[in-house]
Amino acid sequence: AQSVTQLGSHVSVSEGALVLLRCNYSSSVPPYLFWYVQYPNQGLQLLLKYTTGATLVKGINGFEAEFKKSETSFHLTKPSAHMSDAAEYFCAALGNQFYFGTGTSLTVIP
Amino acid sequence: GAGVSQSPRYKVAKRGQDVALRCDPISGHVSLFWYQQALGQGPEFLTYFQNEAQLDKSGLPSDRFFAERPEGSVSTLKIQRTQQEDSAVYLCASSLDPSGYEQYFGPGTRLTVT
Numbered sequence: 646a647q648s649v650t651q652l653g654s655h656v657s658v659s660e661g662a663l664v665l666l667r668c669n670y671s672s673s674v675p676p677y678l679f680w681y682v683q684y685p686n687q688g689l690q691l692l693l694k695y696t697t698g699a700t701l702v703k704g705i706n707g708f709e710a711e712f713k714k715s716e717t718s719f720h721l722t723k724p725s726a727h728m729s730d731a732a733e734y735f736c737a738a739l740g741n742q743f744y745f746g747t748g749t750s751l752t753v754i755p
Numbered sequence: 756g757a758g759v760s761q762s763p764r765y766k767v768a769k770r771g772q773d774v775a776l777r778c779d780p781i782s783g784h785v786s787l788f789w790y791q792q793a794l795g796q797g798p799e800f801l802t803y804f805q806n807e808a809q810l811d812k813s814g815l816p817s818d819r820f821f822a823e824r825p826e827g828s829v830s831t832l833k834i835q836r837t838q839q840e841d842s843a844v845y846l847c848a849s850s851l852d853p854s855g856y857e858q859y860f861g862p863g864t865r866l867t868v869t
Binding site: 649654677681686687688689690691694696735737739741742743744745746747748 | 759788790795796797798799800803811813814846848854855856857858859860861862863
């Protein structure tokens with residue numbers, strides 16, 4: 646069975662500071678991995694995805710994530726937080742179906 | 756349309772009532788998925804259609820939940836005899852490819868059962 650774990654249900658950073666949202670997956674075979682962002686009362690929007698190839702994946706809005714097989718991790722980073730980054734972030738893995746983490750709420754402090 | 760749409764956006768039902776939630780996927784998208792997102796949780800898979808065929812309904816929590824996509828486009832998720840534990844946001848997503856590799860999500864329907 647596959648599962649996705651997001652460490653930290655709430656993360657607060659100052660505007661301009663590094664954003665780091667953690668995600669670990671559990672799978673015998675590395676699945677496809679995704680990060681989604683959800684703004685209030687909106688659906689999920691794809692930030693980035695990893696399938697095969699380059700382990701450092703760049704997405705929209707300056708976000709990137711690195712797939713580390715040895716650590717079964719796919720952490721999301723952004724060098725400099727912006728107020729508009731405040732939202733809920735979900736890590737997901739696609740095996741035979743999509744498995745989502747429980748989400749991390751990002752607060753950006755001005 | 757430009758994206759996945761869902762209606763209604765908000766639904767309040769009394770316990771025991773039946774509800775029907777509609778999803779309009781992106782035109783031409785083969786795959787359609789339904790998810791249930793409880794408060795403070797990530798979305799959980801309910802069911803999956805490829806065209807009009809329901810290929811996976813393993814996530815439906817009980818036989819009170821029923822989904823259909825009769826013509827391979829619009830889909831309806833029906834919940835019979837609603838219970839309080841059914842209160843959640845129901846998300847629909849569609850994908851151009853059968854694997855559901857890249858899914859586009861609708862805004863969701865927030866169901867509150869009182």
